[in-house]
């Protein structure tokens with residue numbers, strides 16, 4: 384028995400390895416990582432780590448003893464090739480590893496852009512702990528920072544920099560923040576929050592050049608010709624799946640590693656999970672790649688269950704959170720483009736109920752964690768129709784209680 388090899392020691396890969404042991408898998412389990420640190424949590428990198436500092440060691444997902452006690456071997460990679468015919472993983476500077484099952488959990492990487500001045504000092508991106516440590520050091524002496532891209536990571540970094548007293552401007556091509564992820568009312572609330580915090584928001588603009596002096600960035604030239612002064616520029620323009628290894632191995636890829644509803648790639652011995660996986664559902668024609676902790680950990684758990692014999696397809700309710708200073712944003716479900724929106728609450732705390740074909744498909748909450756948690760309990764079990772929601776004036780707590788009571792009565 385060669386056991387399971389997991390490539391990628393992030394949230395998804397570590398969860399898969401831990402869940403294999405929790406589920407009783409007794410064969411060898413090896414996790415191949417590319418980073419020099421013990422596997423760590425990524426979300427704090429754009430939040431507490433930048434805003435408050437703190438010990439990077441505290442971010443470890445699991446202790447060294449956790450892996451040792453369970454016989455999970457951590458190998459420092461990177462994995463450079465997968466020989467599918469021999470069922471072997473080649474690791475840089477190390478002997479190859481044989482596998483019975485291979486789990487690809489290679490994550491994502493910051494989207495690359497060709498921009499004059501990209502290699503100037505003071506231009507940063509954020510994906511890894513090393514990126515965060517470098518950015519944190521740069522923030523200490525920074526006076527003005529420009530963030531390119533008004534997405535989650537860009538806006539979290541903007542909040543952290545404001546907390547450190549840095550002047551911040553955000554350049555966003557669209558006419559609103561987080562435009563691909565949330566509805567217009569939530570975008571508007573996020574923009575109001577950042578404006579009140581002193582962040583300058585430049586909508587409908589894009590960077591054409593990073594200008595510099597003596598090798599260091601001094602500003603961002605935008606499409607309208609103006610130059611925003613900056614001694615620090617953060618590229619927050621999204622991420623792309625790390626699927627190079629899968630492509631070289633001849634697996635089907637398209638903006639990520641293509642997997643079916645069992646998270647299995649075009650090779651039945653290889654599963655792909657987390658940020659690198661594009662889940663295809665031929666029944667609905669959907670293809671979905673998500674970047675979230677929920678998705679990575681649920682995929683990791685499912686991968687282990689599948690290897691241990693699970694026959695049902697993967698099924699989990701997507702949810703996500705983002706903390707931007709005092710703003711707490713929580714999303715559950717998939718709204719889709721054509722959602723009709725119902726807003727409940729006030730400017731300081733509200734939720735947006737996204738309806739499609741008369742049914743609730745997603746809830747977006749701003750500083751409204753109670754509604755978010757109730758919506759999760761509810762949407763895990765049912766997709767209530769408009770009449771049901773109107774009857775309780777969109778009080779999903781009441782509806783969730785009712786559905787749970789019904790469940791208990793049946794049990």
Ligand SMILES: Cc1cc2nc3c(=O)[nH]c(=O)nc-3n(C[C@H](O)[C@H](O)[C@H](O)COP(=O)(O)OP(=O)(O)OC[C@H]3O[C@@H](n4cnc5c(N)ncnc54)[C@H](O)[C@@H]3O)c2cc1C
Pocket residue numbers: 390391392393394395396415416417418425426427428429460461462463488489490491509510511536625628656657658659673674675676677679702703704705706
């Ligand atoms: C700064 C930041 C903040 C975030 N905040 C939130 C948040 O608030 N809420 C939320 O839900 N999500 C958040 N996310 C997203 C979340 O962190 C990711 O969705 C999650 O980490 C994905 O897990 P993963 O295991 O698929 O990938 P990753 O965590 O990226 O792990 C993949 C690992 O694979 C390694 N790897 C890649 N190629 C190889 C190779 N060839 N050999 C060996 N190893 C390899 C990489 O080095 C990496 O360590 C954030 C992401 C970032 C970057």
